[in-house]
Amino acid sequence: MATLARLQARSTFLAHQYYFRNSAVDVFRKKEYDAAVKIQSWFRGCRIRAYLRYLHRVATVIQKCWRGYLGRQHYQLIVKLEFCTMKMNLYNAMAVRIQKRWRGYRIRKYCFNYFYLKEYLKAVSETNDAIRYCYQGFAILDELCDHTAWRLKRKNTTLFPVYSMLNTSSHQMCGFSMPGNLRHQEALEEFAEMKEREEKKADLEREEKKRDYQARKMHYLLSTKQIPGIYNSPFRKDPDPWELRLQKAKPLISQRPKVKQKRGVNISNRLACTSARSLPQSEILPPIDRKQCQGPFRDITEVLEQRYKPLEPTLWMAEPINELKMAREELRKQEWMRNINDNMFLPFSSYHKNKKYIPLMHSSSKYGPNSYGSQHFRDENPKKWICDKDFQTVLPSFDLFSKYGKLYSKAGQII
Amino acid sequence: MSQRQVLQVFEQYQKARTQFVQMVAELATRPQNIETLQNAGVMSLLRPLLLDVVPTIQQTAALALGRLANYNGDLAEAVVKGDILPQLVYSLAEQNRFYKKAAAFVLRAVGKHSPQLAQAIVDCGALDTLVICLEDFDPGVKEAAAWALGYIARHNAELSQAVVDAGAVPLLVLCIQEPEIALKRIAASALSDISKHSPELAQTVVDVGAIAHLAQMILNPDSKLKRQVLSALSQIAKHSVDLAEMVVEAEIFPVVLTCLKDKDDYVKKNASTLIREIAKHTPELSQLIVNTGGVAAVTDCIGSCKGNIRLPGIMMLGYVAAHSENLAMAVIVSKAVPQLSVCLSEEPEDHIKAAAAWALGQIGRHTPEHARAVAVTNTLPVLLSLYMSTESSEDLQTKSKKAIKSILQKCTYLPALEPFLYDAPPNILKHVVGQFSKVLPHDSKARRLFVTSGGLKKVQEIKAGPGSLLQEYINSINSCYPEEIVRYYSPGYSDALLQRVDSYQPLAN
Numbered sequence: 001m002a003t004l005a006r007l008q009a010r011s012t013f014l015a016h017q018y019y020f021r022n023s024a025v026d027v028f029r030k031k032e033y034d035a036a037v038k039i040q041s042w043f044r045g046c047r048i049r050a051y052l053r054y055l056h057r058v059a060t061v062i063q064k065c066w067r068g069y070l071g072r073q074h075y076q077l078i079v080k081l082e083f084c085t086m087k088m089n090l091y092n093a094m095a096v097r098i099q100k101r102w103r104g105y106r107i108r109k110y111c112f113n114y115f116y117l118k119e120y121l122k123a124v125s126e127t128n129d130a131i132r133y134c135y136q137g138f139a140i141l142d143e144l145c146d147h148t149a150w151r152l153k154r155k156n157t158t159l160f161p162v163y164s165m166l167n168t169s170s171h172q173m174c175g176f177s178m179p180g181n182l183r184h185q186e187a188l189e190e191f192a193e194m195k196e197r198e199e200k201k202a203d204l205e206r207e208e209k210k211r212d213y214q215a216r217k218m219h220y221l222l223s224t225k226q227i228p229g230i231y232n233s234p235f236r237k238d239p240d241p242w243e244l245r246l247q248k249a250k251p252l253i254s255q256r257p258k259v260k261q262k263r264g265v266n267i268s269n270r271l272a273c274t275s276a277r278s279l280p281q282s283e284i285l286p287p288i289d290r291k292q293c294q295g296p297f298r299d300i301t302e303v304l305e306q307r308y309k310p311l312e313p314t315l316w317m318a319e320p321i322n323e324l325k326m327a328r329e330e331l332r333k334q335e336w337m338r339n340i341n342d343n344m345f346l347p348f349s350s351y352h353k354n355k356k357y358i359p360l361m362h363s364s365s366k367y368g369p370n371s372y373g374s375q376h377f378r379d380e381n382p383k384k385w386i387c388d389k390d391f392q393t394v395l396p397s398f399d400l401f402s403k404y405g406k407l408y409s410k411a412g413q414i415i
Numbered sequence: 416m417s418q419r420q421v422l423q424v425f426e427q428y429q430k431a432r433t434q435f436v437q438m439v440a441e442l443a444t445r446p447q448n449i450e451t452l453q454n455a456g457v458m459s460l461l462r463p464l465l466l467d468v469v470p471t472i473q474q475t476a477a478l479a480l481g482r483l484a485n486y487n488g489d490l491a492e493a494v495v496k497g498d499i500l501p502q503l504v505y506s507l508a509e510q511n512r513f514y515k516k517a518a519a520f521v522l523r524a525v526g527k528h529s530p531q532l533a534q535a536i537v538d539c540g541a542l543d544t545l546v547i548c549l550e551d552f553d554p555g556v557k558e559a560a561a562w563a564l565g566y567i568a569r570h571n572a573e574l575s576q577a578v579v580d581a582g583a584v585p586l587l588v589l590c591i592q593e594p595e596i597a598l599k600r601i602a603a604s605a606l607s608d609i610s611k612h613s614p615e616l617a618q619t620v621v622d623v624g625a626i627a628h629l630a631q632m633i634l635n636p637d638s639k640l641k642r643q644v645l646s647a648l649s650q651i652a653k654h655s656v657d658l659a660e661m662v663v664e665a666e667i668f669p670v671v672l673t674c675l676k677d678k679d680d681y682v683k684k685n686a687s688t689l690i691r692e693i694a695k696h697t698p699e700l701s702q703l704i705v706n707t708g709g710v711a712a713v714t715d716c717i718g719s720c721k722g723n724i725r726l727p728g729i730m731m732l733g734y735v736a737a738h739s740e741n742l743a744m745a746v747i748v749s750k751a752v753p754q755l756s757v758c759l760s761e762e763p764e765d766h767i768k769a770a771a772a773w774a775l776g777q778i779g780r781h782t783p784e785h786a787r788a789v790a791v792t793n794t795l796p797v798l799l800s801l802y803m804s805t806e807s808s809e810d811l812q813t814k815s816k817k818a819i820k821s822i823l824q825k826c827t828y829l830p831a832l833e834p835f836l837y838d839a840p841p842n843i844l845k846h847v848v849g850q851f852s853k854v855l856p857h858d859s860k861a862r863r864l865f866v867t868s869g870g871l872k873k874v875q876e877i878k879a880g881p882g883s884l885l886q887e888y889i890n891s892i893n894s895c896y897p898e899e900i901v902r903y904y905s906p907g908y909s910d911a912l913l914q915r916v917d918s919y920q921p922l923a924n
Contacts, residue, residue: 128711191673341878
């Protein structure tokens with residue numbers, strides 16, 4: 001029991017002890033707990049991370065394999081495509097080569113065959129010659145037309161193969177030309193005959209005209225009431241046909257023999273008027289070879305000259321009013337047409353000519369020559385001037401000189 | 416008063432009427448009398464005489480009216496306003512052939528002036544009676560009726576359609592087959608007038624089978640008939656390819672070329688017009704013409720006449736050459752180019768010159784070969800002078816400019832190009848220099864010649880804006896030559912060289 005009592009006695013102590021111990025531990029408990037948690041969390045973290053790392057590694061392996069598989073698949077595809085295009089390119093290039101050859105051959109053979117074209121043009125020019133020849137009405141055109149027409153018929157179909165494939169109309173045209181050939185020739189022959197007939201008729205007419213003229217010329221051989229003409233022989237039963245013709249013909253009036261025109265001055269060039277409207281032309285002039293009138297008249301040529309002399313405007317009137325403007329316009333147009341560089345082209349051979357003119361010192365100084373007498377006649381002393389302006393030089397036209405020798409008057413003539 | 420005296424009065428009246436009408440008809444033949452007659456009120460006096468009991472007076476009155484109406488549009492209008500037409504139309508069906516002829520003459524004289532007057536005739540219902548007259552036995556009546564119908568149809572498509580609707584075309588085609596030349600002539604002219612307006616009208620004429628009959632008459636010796644026949648065929652052929660092929664299928668081809676040699680100028684003109692109308696449609700038709708030697712015939716025809724008669728021939732050459740390069744070559748082979756250049760320089764009229772310039776442009780635009788053929792005939796300077804001349808019309812200027820451009824762009828024949836360096840304006844110079852820049856790099860002889868003839872010097876003188884096409888061409892020409900020679904020929908070089916001499920210090924000192 002003692003023990004119990006001892007124990008009981010000690011129990012308070014124990015309780016205190018317990019309390020103290022606990023309270024002492026309590027002080028570290030939180031810390032230790034935290035530490036334990038930390039340690040555990042670290043450890044667990046490590047484990048989990050290792051696990052995750054493991055998982056990741058595994059996933060990477062899986063993905064690597066899968067992606068590699070996919071990539072290889074894709075690569076195969078690309079390679080296949082690439083190979084295909086390469087093949088196609090090659091085929092295309094080869095096809096182009098073949099087509100090039102073939103097309104060139106075909107075009108040269110059927111469309112732009114040089115020799116064919118040459119032959120065709122030759123045939124065309126032959127036909128042209130035939131056409132030109134037979135229309136002059138020379139002769140038969142059979143054989144000429146024949147072979148050229150035949151050659152052209154052949155050509156008709158082929159010079160435009162593309163066109164003729166496109167529309168059938170040209171086929172029709174080529175088709176009907178074969179039976180038409182004969183008819184063409186008939187028509188042309190008919191034309192030639194007609195031409196010949198016309199020619200004959202024209203010949204006859206010409207002959208007739210000639211004979212008529214002959215009859216008119218020989219009209220004086222017509223028999224009169226008293227004397228029989230040479231074509232009307234009294235010993236014959238009926239008169240010569242020429243007699244009848246002479247009866248019908250009108251006598252030819254003999255023309256007056258032409259009087260030789262004697263003219264000292266050739267006035268025709270004087271009579272050429274400057275303007276067609278203003279004055280009569282020379283062809284309606286009265287006959288020049290008229291007899292000289294009796295009386296104190298001037299020579300007829302002189303009178304006519306005076307009457308029909310051309311208009312002679314003064315210099316001032318002869319020029320158009322806007323001459324300067326027109327000249328400028330002309331110059332501008334010329335410049336536009338010529339279109340030449342501004343700096344001149346100066347060859348060496350004439351280099352010395354291109355030197356700039358250097359004026360004399362004397363003439364270039366401002367104390368230079370006096371302008372009195374060459375430019376003006378004013379008094380040198382300005383105080384004597386009446387007005388400030390310079391005098392204007394006016395030169396009236398000297399009528400006496402411009403009309404000298406062109407009028408009847410001999411006043412201005414110096415003998 | 417005996418019966419004789421009474422009758423004498425009537426006889427006198429009738430004589431007076433006859434004399435009056437005859438005198439008026441006679442006076443109406445002279446143009447100077449017309450105004451006096453009009454002022455004297457002749458219309459109102461003639462109108463009752465149209466209904467006279469005596470047929471001679473009726474006819475002569477109609478004749479006088481026709482002559483008056485023929486004179487001018489005002490008088491024709493007076494006839495319409497005087498309500499004379501219904502009377503005429505009424506009696507056209509009833510009376511004898513002389514009256515019919517005179518009445519048809521009045522209708523023709525009225526209808527020829529204007530579409531309105533022709534419409535007035537149609538409104539009176541004259542077409543049906545005129546068509547009935549076409550069936551008449553007498554050729555004179557037929558002729559007059561056909562003439563009137565032709566004049567009515569001439570104005571416009573509606574009037575032509577009215578004539579066609581009246582059923583005139585088959586009868587006109589029958590008229591062509593009659594033996595009388597005058598009737599044939601007028602019927603052909605009427606068919607030409609009908610078919611000229613539209614493809615449909617031409618088709619109706621073709622459907623009746625007119626072409627075969629017309630084509631047969633091309634060789635007829637009468638030149639006036641030939642004129643009308645050729646004009647009718649060309650009016651039919653001008654509308655469409657089908658119609659032109661129909662005309663060609665009537666075997667006109669070598670035959671119609673004979674007409675180009677005819678003495679009559681209008682036959683020539685109409686024949687060239689027909690060929691032109693056919694040639695303009697398709698290359699095949701053109702080639703058919705070329706194959707039959709048509710181009711040579713047309714060329715000769717152009718050479719043998721003057722003025723407007725040449726025009727269709729010139730245009731035909733242009734159309735043929737425009738279709739393809741082979742055809743253009745055929746035109747060149749037919750020696751058409753010298754003829755065209757003669758036209759270009761000889762003709763006084765601007766429109767013919769313009770046509771010739773256009774045709775030359777069409778010939779020369781295909782290949783260098785073609786351009787050379789045109790250039791050797793020395794036409795380019797003529798074209799240039801026409802383009803530059805202030806007297807030539809605007810159309811001629813544009814046409815010649817186009818022709819010059821299209822020829823120059825193909826031309827590699829340098830001797831013909833060289834004069835252009837000296838006197839061409841910049842817009843044409845561009846093409847000339849361009850051609851030089853294309854040819855010179857490949858031709859050493861030409862390069863040498865270009866220097867010795869002074870072309871290079873001229874090229875250096877040209878003022879060209881920097882960066883312009885012209886400058887590019889000049890640069891490419893310069894790049895074919897060594898630098899010294901280019902510099903030697905460039906302006907201002909002598910100065911530069913002498914300056915260098917001045918500034919040069921000899922090494923010896």
